[in-house]
Amino acid sequence: MLTLNLIREKRDFVIERLKIKNFDAAPLVDRVLELDLRRRETQKESDALLAEQNKISKEIGMLIKSGDSAGAESARAKTASLKEESRRLAEKLAALDEELRTELVKIPNLPHASVNPGKGAEDNFKVREGGTAVELPADALPHWELIKKYGIIDFELGIKLTGAGFPVYKGKGAKLERALINFFLDEGEKAGYLEILPPIVVNEDSGFGTGQLPDKEGQMYHVTADNFYLIPTAEVPVTNIYRDVILNSEDLPVKNMGYTPCFRREAGSWGAHVRGLNRLHQFDKVEIVQIAHPEHSYEALEEMVSHVEGLVRKLDLPYRIMRLCGGDMSFTSALTYDFEVWSGAQKRWLEVSSVSNFESFQANRLKCRFREKGEKQNRLVHTLNGSALALPRIVAAILENNQTKEGIRIPEVLVKYTGFGIID
RNA sequence: GGAGAAAUGGCAGAGUGGUCGAAUGCGGCGGUCUUGAAAACCGUUGUCCCGAUACCUCGGGACCGGGGGUUCGAAUCCCUCUUUCUCCGCCA
Structure with a gap:
């Protein structure tokens, strides 16, 4: 499996090298890059949402400690929609992850510079x-x-x-x-x-x-x-x-x-x-x-x-x-x-x-x-x-x-x- | 195969619902001291992902055997799988 970094940074090089193996990598590589982009966007969203939930949870803990049960209750109410949304994002992220990996493992290793082109x-x-x-x-x-x-x-x-x-x-x-x-x-x-x-x-x-x-x-x-x-x-x-x-x-x-x-x-x-x-x-x-x-x-x-x-x-x-x-x-x-x-x-x-x-x-x-x-x-x-x-x-x-x-x-x-x- | 107990950082080992990524010890790394070393003392000490970056780091997220669940919140509670240990059975 090639590293994502290599594909991100050297897209054209990867495609060029794989021609030596008679492999047309362009469609796969671009698909991987697109999935990678979507994956990162999704993670960014998801992480921000989780960060907010973590923050609220900590606040609830402190409110309960200080005896403010009404405040805790109202904070708790806020989390319901966040939870729903982050569950959806987690599923999306997992699906993208899996799809990305599925495509990534289809790309062959790059041949070394000394490898000649050839059919068989x-x-x-x-x-x-x-x-x-x-x-x-x-x-x-x-x-x-x-x-x-x-x-x-x-x-x-x-x-x-x-x-x-x-x-x-x-x-x-x-x-x-x-x-x-x-x-x-x-x-x-x-x-x-x-x-x-x-x-x-x-x-x-x-x-x-x-x-x-x-x-x-x-x-x-x-x-x-x-x-x-x-x-x-x-x-x-x-x-x-x-x-x-x-x-x-x-x-x-x-x-x-x-x-x-x-x-x-x-x-x-x-x-x-x-x-x-x-x-x-x-x-x-x-x-x-x-x-x-x-x-x-x-x-x-x-x-x-x-x-x-x-x-x-x-x-x-x-x-x-x-x-x-x-x-x-x-x-x-x-x-x-x-x-x-x-x-x-x-x-x-x-x-x-x-x-x-x-x-x-x-x-x-x-x-x-x-x-x-x-x-x-x-x-x-x-x-x-x-x-x-x-x-x-x-x-x-x-x-x-x-x-x-x-x-x-x-x-x-x-x-x-x-x-x-x-x-x- | 049956019954019970357990699984936490490199290792040992605390932690049974809330600033816990996790005490403490050992080990590792850096330093002080020393001609050098040891001892002592001080500091530091996991992995992965995302973002920022003045490339020194900084912010966010995830990870306490694996997977799922309960909860605002899980190392901690529940289910399940795997593995290990003890006893019984079987066996080279």
Whole structure:
């Protein structure tokens, strides 16, 4: 959510910047400004009326104390019409407030100055690439065949237990999953992130805090009996820790990470290109989150990008880093880098991480602020997060790229976690 | 799941209808004293919204777990939800 101040002071700038995201903000922005104006006028009226009532009430108190019951009675009579009017104004104010907020949350975050215009994935800017190209024989198998061949991940069993998109990991498949999680967490700890093991169901407030609600409701599994939501990412609980929190500037940056299973309904987004592990309803992910000082958030973003780059390098996967264009960016992001790894048998790039700076957009919703030493005014923090990493596509790439006649070779760094060097 | 008690500022803890945004203590910040520090003493100390502004502040409004109600007036009374504690039941 953008701050009202920004929209008030820089209307044209906001509209101009959002064109980069292919978003025509003018009607919404003007609607917001109009509602804001009406809201402030209404509050002014309402406050004046309340002030008068407060004054009379105090007078009544004093009249009663001095024994002037007739005076008190006549003062009391004056309040009836005031009360009626201020009740009406309070309702109007609440309605305007709600409408204003409803419109305000529809405006996307402004893209950072470095973001290129563009329509979609084809316009993303390749920042750099790395790793060594894989050369597989012509009869190399895609991962959905490999997992059957070695009996390590069972989709049919998942369908029996739950439904499509809920695979069952078995034996070395389960161990590989666990190894990756531990590897990612250990690397994160070395980079200074505090491990958080949060609840994986959250309440409505948390859903609102990080922006999944009210719009992306259909993407989350909803536990209706208790009105909880299964988290689509650890970002939700880990970031909501700081909802309604005022930090001290010397506590910044806060660096947290969390491993959680993630649940996504992915309604209507299935097809041939999302076979096997490419898209799931439940998957594992380690997420890194930073709460940063506004003046240092882009340094934090670079730091996070190089952390994620270190992970794919250590796993020896060919990768590229893309800076998303305006049209491919999420609603909430100011700048996003996507990591893609090369999947040798599918012969395509798979997105495995998305690292973003949300600047104060998320913080404004969360009401997460910080206090600068010696300053009176609290300011909004900047929030950032990134996958480090999402497991299924990493598993897919490892299985495909490392297949040999003898079996699937486990990357060197993982062997101490798996306890075996080959899946055969 | 059943019965009872409770929820107040960063923390502890007063306050049961009227100058209460809230005593007091601790903590924090500033100062005096000191070579420095501690102690002592003095001062200060929440958040949000609206308005004014000579940018130092000033005025108004809201907030005592959340929501609703009674009243001229609510931290205080009533309803409701949530959470915590104690006892019972159940349980990994």
